[in-house]
Amino acid sequence: MMPPEEPGQEPWPQDPALHTPGHERIYDESAGPMVRPYVMTSGRIEPVHGKFDLITLVVAAGPEPEGPIGLGPEHLSIIRLCQQVMSVAELTGHLDLPVATVRVLLGDLLGKGLVTMQEPEPEADMHDIRLYKAVIDGLRAL
Amino acid sequence: MVSGRSDSGGGRRDGRARRMPTAVKIVIAGGFGVGKTTMVGTVSETRPLRTEEILTDESVGVDDVSGVERKTTTTVAMDFGRLTFRDDYVLYLFGTPGQERFWFMWDEVSLGALGAVVLADTRRLSDCFPSVDYFERRGTPFIVAVNCFEGARQYDLAEIQQALNLGPKVPVMLCDARRLDSCKQVLIDLVLHAMKSRGLPALEPQGA
Numbered sequence: 001m002m003p004p005e006e007p008g009q010e011p012w013p014q015d016p017a018l019h020t021p022g023h024e025r026i027y028d029e030s031a032g033p034m035v036r037p038y039v040m041t042s043g044r045i046e047p048v049h050g051k052f053d054l055i056t057l058v059v060a061a062g063p064e065p066e067g068p069i070g071l072g073p074e075h076l077s078i079i080r081l082c083q084q085v086m087s088v089a090e091l092t093g094h095l096d097l098p099v100a101t102v103r104v105l106l107g108d109l110l111g112k113g114l115v116t117m118q119e120p121e122p123e124a125d126m127h128d129i130r131l132y133k134a135v136i137d138g139l140r141a142l
Numbered sequence: 143m144v145s146g147r148s149d150s151g152g153g154r155r156d157g158r159a160r161r162m163p164t165a166v167k168i169v170i171a172g173g174f175g176v177g178k179t180t181m182v183g184t185v186s187e188t189r190p191l192r193t194e195e196i197l198t199d200e201s202v203g204v205d206d207v208s209g210v211e212r213k214t215t216t217t218v219a220m221d222f223g224r225l226t227f228r229d230d231y232v233l234y235l236f237g238t239p240g241q242e243r244f245w246f247m248w249d250e251v252s253l254g255a256l257g258a259v260v261l262a263d264t265r266r267l268s269d270c271f272p273s274v275d276y277f278e279r280r281g282t283p284f285i286v287a288v289n290c291f292e293g294a295r296q297y298d299l300a301e302i303q304q305a306l307n308l309g310p311k312v313p314v315m316l317c318d319a320r321r322l323d324s325c326k327q328v329l330i331d332l333v334l335h336a337m338k339s340r341g342l343p344a345l346e347p348q349g350a
């Protein structure tokens with residue numbers, strides 16, 4: 001499959017979240033894609049807290065903690081990225097980790113009160129005419 | 143929080159929570175190479191990202207020699223882009239893999255979706271059957287956007303409607319996934335169609 005990025009021109013503004021000092025790709029290609037994610041989550045495949053849809057929005061409850069408080073580097077990367085509101089899908093894209101892994105890590109952070117989340121309400125919101133108006137206005141203004 | 147003052151740490155937390163926008167998603171589906179990634183990229187305000195799900199297939203069985211269970215894993219990737227509207231709505235566009243064996247991914251991405259665009263290529267019209275079937279069965283509002291590839295025979299939209307066995311209420315339109323104005327129109331038509339399918343009143347027409 002083709003990567004979404006086309007080489008050459010970059011019509012999109014750089015995402016500031018990607019340029020936070022210290023943020024680098026934490027995904028180690030040489031370790032193989034199947035091993036690392038499970039190591040990060042200590043083998044867990046389901047989050048302990050919360051249910052995370054791909055478009056669940058997450059925001060850090062505060063700045064990145066300074067001392068180690070039982071968090072791995074991936075947890076800290078999530079807190080760093082979540083200084084702005086970000087969806088679960090975006091986190092997986094920026095961290096280059098599988099969705100399931102990000103869910104487990106987010107569950108840990110939610111349990112510690114380090115992130116708050118806003119889950120989309122499936123179907124219910126879909127009868128809110130303001131939502132449609134906002135989306136149509138936004139699309140027309142593109 | 144140790145602080146007793148409500149406007150310190152805790153207040154900030156509330157402030158952040160209140161500013162959370164509403165997330166909305168639209169699915170871009172269709173067969174292999176039909177232009178899903180292109181459409182996501184054309185509309186997205188940020189560089190499209192890719193999210194991955196790892197599938198473990200345990201049905202492969204047990205290795206005869208070692209007796210160790212052998213698992214095969216497949217990675218399913220999905221492209222997505224983002225559009226922010228007025229700070230209070232964020233629209234995510236997900237380009238889903240067209241293969242039927244990735245149903246679980248479709249379920250996840252279609253749940254709570256505003257609607258879906260099924261991209262079709264007239265040279266391989268049947269490639270979009272699984273997507274059409276899926277959204278029909280699920281009751282997700284969708285429209286069919288026919289990508290005009292060079293060298294493809296030009297079809298009548300009514301002909302395509304018939305070939306796909308679509309109900310008369312499913313809009314079919316031409317599009318060019320590489321062009322913003324075309325993608326915009328497709329998405330606007332989808333949103334209008336979704337409103338109608340959900341029984342919402344039509345918006346007043348707006349002058350161009």
Ligand SMILES: Nc1nc2c(ncn2[C@@H]2O[C@H](COP(=O)(O)OP(=O)(O)OP(=O)(O)O)[C@@H](O)[C@H]2O)c(=O)[nH]1
Binds near residue numbers: 178180319
């Ligand atoms: N002529 C024409 N070409 C297009 C259009 N949309 C996409 N293409 C080209 O078709 C090719 C495939 O497009 P992609 O966007 O990668 O298709 P896809 O559906 O994401 O493909 P897979 O993810 O591999 O299934 C690219 O070379 C695009 O430039 C279109 O509207 N018109």
Ligand SMILES: [Mg+2]
Binds near residue numbers: 001002178179
């Ligand atoms: Mg693609």
